[in-house]
Amino acid sequence: METKRVPVKIEPKLALGLLGRAEFGRVAFVFNGSPTIRPLNHVVDDGRIIVFTRHTSAFAQAVMGEAGLRVAYQADEIDPHSRLGWSVLVSGTAANASDDRRAEQLGKKVQSWIDRPLDTVIAIDPLEVSGLRLTIGS
Incomplete structure (x- = not known):
């Protein structure tokens, strides 16, 4: 008998918590x-x-070119074998935060995969x- 996977909604606060545990995500925007x-x-x-x-x-250029740029940000963690896990989608606005007094601290928290100097938060x-959340259902 095949396992039935069932999507279950995640509350927004928990969804942001899961997003915080993700290694990376994907941003969608118009450029x-x-x-x-x-x-x-x-x-x-x-x-x-x-x-x-x-x-x-491209992302920084789009943000600098349009105040309050509308974006979507998505991350997930799905096990390739069981196909169980979660997916989070955020829609919102993006802004350059490089002038934020905490920008340097925040930028250092991001563990980038890119091996070159980063300069824009x-x-x-x-x-x-x-x-x-994809779970096992009955």
Whole structure:
């Protein structure tokens, strides 16, 4: 008999907690008129998603080019064998936080996979947080 997987909604506060445990996520935004998705390392700090990137990246350029840029940020943790786990989606606005007095501290918390100097801290303020956990159902 095949295992039945059932999606169960996750409360927003718990969803942000799960997002904080994820190694990386994906940000979706519009850049030069085209939908764009980029993988990013992040931390969750005081309810905001913080990423550290280069000022020349497409994401930083889009954020600097449009105040309050609307974005979606998604992360998940799904076991490839059992296909159980969770997925979190945040929609919100992104802003350059490099001038924030805590920006240097926040940027250092982000463990980037990129081996080059990063100089731009971007904060995503969630407007909506949703999540699903895939569990075994009956």
